[in-house]
Amino acid sequence: MEPEINDSNTSSYWSSVILASVIFGLISFALTIGAGYYTINSEPTNTTINPSTIVGAITCLFTAFGGMLAVWHYTREKVDSVVLGKGALIGLLTGIIIGLLSLFLSNVIWPLIDPSYTDKIIDATMRTMQARGMSQEQLQKMSDMMHSGSPWRSIGYAVNVVIFAFLNMITGMVGARMFSENKEQ
């Protein structure tokens, strides 16, 4: 039978969550903006996998480790061991904050620094779609939708936050298992 783990320690995990969220949120923002400028300055391509999509995937995977970092910091600073469920909770909260912070920086703060950024990204996306053979009518529809700030974009952002939350929840659980075991050893 699996041994029962008591989660008797109630030390606050928020400092660990916020620390990991800020670090990974900034990294995610930097990679997103970097990939954005790469897309703007590169020639349009008709391939699905290009450096920009690879950077996007790497950002997503890399940022998932925020939950693990938060759990590691929590076990290092506050408690000896973390139960799996608390690892999931810490990871989930870290993922949500990373997603929101990254969105805020890239969609609210960065357009203040470079006001033409959003238009350049839309133009670059249109060029890529044109290179992939999208018809003029479809391009026009897509352009109108992107320039009008379609609410679908907000739904896309919400999905991003959910994905970040999930991935970090998983690494938070992995972290709880790894770092608690290390303490026992």
Next chain:
Amino acid sequence: MEPSSQSFAPSKRSWFERNGFPTWVVVVAWFLGSLALFQIGGSILSLAFIVIRVGHMPDLSDMNNMLKQNLDLVFLGNSIGQFIFLGIGSWFISKLAAPGGKVGSFTGFKAPKNIGFLLILALLIFIVIQPVVWFLGWINSLIPFPSFYMNFEKAQDSILKDFLSGNMSVWFVLINVALVPAIFEEFMYRGFFLNILKKSGGPTLAIILSGIMFGAYHIRFTQIIPLSFLGMLLGYLAWRSESIYPAMIGHFVNNGLSVILAAFAPSFVFSKTTTDNMPPLIWIVLSVLVTGYLIYLFVTESQNNAKGVSDV
């Protein structure tokens, strides 16, 4: 006597409890996770079936036409997606949430002694309640939604309408639209969500939350009020009877009625709910009264059964 909100001995704790998982984390994670897996997995399955049928990758830019030409495969992918992600997935999660890992008793797969009578009552309740559901749909239609969202729902409606009114066998439609959701959605919402929420928050909160989640899961916000109401009613029947079967029957009857009516009275089913065709007031009043009486009978019967429940 009310069914207990805490039916399990404290010594038999679930895997989630032993490992310190907060209930809300499990509920939120599985609600969003299963939704995403089902939507993505079901779409991939449908697309794979279409590729097999047409022999090449279809033009994704003409998505609507592609879906309309292969509605049978779209719904087949949807049903298999429900089986895999809502059924098997929820079984696995329930195993972790059930005290002692006993999924059957945790999710309500048990039959009270007079289950037959309870099933008949559930069947009648979901026939008689239709005017109330219609009325709630009308109220929902008064809430304004942005045009981009209405276009999205219109596309969904059009696909469903084509499926219900197409020339496919009524049995095929009935299986995909009524039977499959009645089993797997009930297993997930009234089996898993209702019971895990009941353990930590009590029956009232569990019925309300699982009902709202059921409404939101359909991603049809112009119908979220009647769908949530139906979810809450199904949850109430499952809680009162301590069995998932009446909810399954109720769900099947509710969806099945749409299929049958679409086959024999399509204009009635597809008429849009507007201020002009709100159900007659007398229907609503009669529906409330008769449904109330049937629910009273259901509760009385369930209380009579509370003393002797046999596992199936």
